[in-house]
Amino acid sequence: MQIKYLAKIFVTLRTSVLDPAGVAVQSGLKQTGYDNVEQVRIGKYIELTITAPDEMKARRDLNQICDQMLSNPVIENYRFDLIEVESQTGVF
Amino acid sequence: MQIKYLAKIFVTLRTSVLDPAGVAVQSGLKQTGYDNVEQVRIGKYIELTITAPDEMKARRDLNQICDQMLSNPVIENYRFDLIEVESQTGVF
Numbered sequence: 001m002q003i004k005y006l007a008k009i010f011v012t013l014r015t016s017v018l019d020p021a022g023v024a025v026q027s028g029l030k031q032t033g034y035d036n037v038e039q040v041r042i043g044k045y046i047e048l049t050i051t052a053p054d055e056m057k058a059r060r061d062l063n064q065i066c067d068q069m070l071s072n073p074v075i076e077n078y079r080f081d082l083i084e085v086e087s088q089t090g091v092f
Numbered sequence: 093m094q095i096k097y098l099a100k101i102f103v104t105l106r107t108s109v110l111d112p113a114g115v116a117v118q119s120g121l122k123q124t125g126y127d128n129v130e131q132v133r134i135g136k137y138i139e140l141t142i143t144a145p146d147e148m149k150a151r152r153d154l155n156q157i158c159d160q161m162l163s164n165p166v167i168e169n170y171r172f173d174l175i176e177v178e179s180q181t182g183v184f
Contacts, residue, residue: 010137025161034157036143045102045137051128065126069117
C-alpha cells in the first residue's frame with residue numbers, strides 16, 4: 001500500500017543569523033507608518049505531496065530532501081507537518 | 093493597554109499560477125531519486141511581532157501590510173495566525 005501525504009515545510013533562518021530582507025521590510029513598514037511592527041524574519045514555506053508506504057519512510061525522505069535541497073543547514077532550520085491525504089492499495 | 097502579537101504569515105502562489113521554482117525543485121528531486129514527490133509549491137513564511145490595543149486592530153494592520161508589502165495580490169494569497177505573546181499596561 002502506498003500513502004500520499006501533504007507536507008507543509010517551514011524553512012527559517014537560525015536566530016543567530018542576520019536577516020537583511022527582514023530588516024528591509026521592517027524599515028519600509030516603519031516609513032509607511034507601521035512603527036508597531038518588529039522582529040521581521042522572512043523564511044520559506046513549501047508544500048509538496050510525497051508518496052510512501054508509511055509515515056516513517058515519508059519523514060525519512062523529507063528530512064533528507066530538506067537537508068539536501070530545500071534548506072541550507074549552516075544558516076537555516078526546517079520543520080514540517082505531514083497530513084495523510086490518500087491511501088492507495090494496488091499492484092506496485 | 094498595548095498587546096504584543098506574534099504573527100505567522102504564509103504567502104503562497106495562487107493555484108492558477110505556475111510555479112517555475114517549484115517545478116525546478118521537483119525535477120531536481122526526481123533526478124536525485126525522489127520520484128515520489130509531486131506538486132511542489134514554494135511560498136514565503138514570515139514571522140513578525142505587532143503591537144496593537146486589540147486583536148481586531150492587529151488584524152486590520154496585518155491585512156494592509158500583507159496586501160501592500162508582503163504579497164502580490166495579483167498572483168499570491170496570504171493568510172496569518174496571530175498569537176498573543178505579551179500584554180503591557182503603561183502610559184502611552
